[in-house]
Structures are given as structure tokens and as C-alpha cells.
Amino acid sequence: MLLALELFYIGLLGLASLGIGWVSVVVLYNLYRGQR
Template sequence: MVPMDLMALELFFIGLLGLASLAIAFVSVVVLRNLFRGQR
């Protein structure tokens, strides 16, 4: 019972980490694009 709960919690946090990294990558791409567009 306990290992299954631990596994679910671990999967939840790994998914959260993946979501956060995706959001960070998206924001950095938008910021870089705006920087390069501002230079022209």
C-alpha cells in the first residue's frame, strides 16, 4: 500500500517538474524572440 502511494506521489511531482520546465522553456523562447525582434 505504501509503495504505491509513494509511486503516485513521485509520478505527480515528476509531472509537475515537467510542466514547470515546459513553461520555463516557453517563456524563454518568447523572451528571446522579443529580444531579437527588438534589435531589428
């Protein structure tokens, strides 16, 4: 039970970091493309 909860939280953390990284990459790409 506890292990499943830990895996769930680790999965949520991984998804959150992936989402933040994806958003930052998209924003940087848009800024870079807008400057050219």
C-alpha cells in the same frame, strides 16, 4: 500511493521546466524581433 506521488512530482517538474523554456523562448524571440 508513493508511485502516484512520484509521478505527480515528476509531472510538476516537467511542467515547470516546460514553462521556463517557453518563457525563455518568448523573451528571446521578443528581444530578437525588437533589435531588427
